[in-house]
Amino acid sequence: MATNLAIDPELLEHAFRVSGERTKKATVTVALQEFIARREQAAILDLFGTLDWDEGFDYKAERAR
Structure with missing residues (x-):
């Protein structure tokens, strides 16, 4: 898609560098x-x-299932 934009030349040159x-x-x-x-x-x-965190959750017990 071709697009013509009017970009600040100094800004573009700085970005280019x-x-x-x-x-x-x-x-x-x-x-x-x-x-x-x-x-x-x-x-x-x-x-x-x-x-919301469940402080009582035991992830190690879940792995053993």
Whole structure:
């Protein structure tokens, strides 16, 4: 899918240098992948502390079944 974007040239050039990628397309692709991964990780962090733990659960006894 071809898409034309107006990206800040200084920002793109900085990302290009930092990423070490050989093309602008690869740089933008890596940046989008990292953006998505960080957002998904943040969503997972929101789940911490939301589970109810059964303090009486004996995982060793469950293994012996």
